Amino acid sequence: xEAPHTKHVTDKLASHFVWCPNYRKRLLxxxxxxxxxxxxxxxxxxxxxxxGTLNVQEDQVHLVLSAPPAIAPAQIVxxxxxxxxxxxxxxxxxxxxxxxxxxxxxxxxNGGCVGGMRWIPSxxxxx
Numbered sequence: 001x002e003a004p005h006t007k008h009v010t011d012k013l014a015s016h017f018v019w020c021p022n023y024r025k026r027l028l029x030x031x032x033x034x035x036x037x038x039x040x041x042x043x044x045x046x047x048x049x050x051x052g053t054l055n056v057q058e059d060q061v062h063l064v065l066s067a068p069p070a071i072a073p074a075q076i077v078x079x080x081x082x083x084x085x086x087x088x089x090x091x092x093x094x095x096x097x098x099x100x101x102x103x104x105x106x107x108x109x110n111g112g113c114v115g116g117m118r119w120i121p122s123x124x125x126x127x
Contacts, residue, residue, distance in 0.1 A: 006068075014052055014066040015073045019081060019109040022099050026058040032092055036061065039084050049076070064114060073111050081105045 021027050028036060033056045044051045044065060052064035067076055085104035089096055095104065 009069065011066070011069055013069070014050075014064055014114050015076070015111055016114050017063045017065075017073070017077060017080070017109055017111045018060055019077070020060040020106055021104060022102055022106050024059050024106070025098065027095060027098070028056050028058050028061070032088060032095070033058075035087060035091055036084050039087050040080060043080060043083055047071075047079070077109050077111065081109070 037054060037056045040054060040056075040061070040063060041051065043049075047067070050066040052066070053062065054064075055062040063080070065076070067073075088104050
């Protein structure tokens with residue numbers, strides 16, 4: 001990913017998010033996986049977030065994206081999960097019964113920061 005920049009800031013920070021369907025059910029296959037992937041791409045483009053890796057697996061989603069520093073990762077995740085969860089229930093109503101009528105995504109999300117880190121020694125050391 002190219003480092004986005006504004007007048008005063010160059011930002012090389014990206015976040016890696018991992019979340020899964022409720023009860024870790026293997027639901028993300030076929031058309032459902034394609035729908036979730038397309039919606040995640042659409043949300044990223046609509047919000048001008050730079051998407052890195054997107055991997056929709058049967059029981060989890062991995063997403064690496066970069067957003068402006070003013071947007072906290074804690075704001076990004078509910079947007080992604082809420083929008084895609086509603087989409088799944090609209091397009092695949094039978095899934096709600098499989099999950100006992102609850103939410104599509106589990107409450108948990110694992111997130112971490114990734115980025116280009118480079119160590120520059122402050123002084124030369126000689127032995």
